Amino acid sequence: MTNTIAKLQTPGGEDLINVPCDLLVLIALGFPEDRAKELIATAQKEAELAFLVAARRAAYVAEADPLFLEWQYDETAEKEKAWRDKVAEIKARYPLPERT
Template sequence: MLHVVFTEDGIPGWIGSQPREGSEPMDRDLAFLAEHRRAPDGTWVRRSAPSIAEPTAEEVLARAKAAAEVAEAEREAALREALSEEADPLFFKWQRDECRREDWLAAVAAVKARFPKP
């Protein structure tokens, strides 16, 4: 036998195997209690499944914008890191006449090609 404490709406708010303050003994099984609520007159009423609201056009747009901003920030961080590791050393070598300008520009172009704008 289960013991149940009901909410004001008649929905089982607490279910246990031992009585507690405010609980009522119930000869119903757990599945039944999960699917029903008790009406004020004591009858059992099947609960409807909660409706899941579809996002509005504004919410969809806001989520897409936020995702695009995150993708751009991640791309920017990866691009900066790759440029500093791969292209910047060639830039400084070019400044010291230790390599050609075209080598540095080719390294910059190769890095940017790996990280296209989303």
């Protein structure tokens, strides 16, 4: 997974943007290896979360929103259940990590 770190301050105090998530690059910028690995892991988690949020959003728009509109129009229990079931299906398909 090719990621970048959006904002980063080097150990020397220099502010950088869009730094590649590459161990050798981070070490060359003055980070100890263990800190560089932490930065990479954090950036990967952030990228995975961003992907899941975007995928959920797209699925809601394409799949759940039309069902919601049908329910709003018809106001039947069946339409509401179909919409809520679709939302639950999307959440199961793209589970977000537990908040700590």
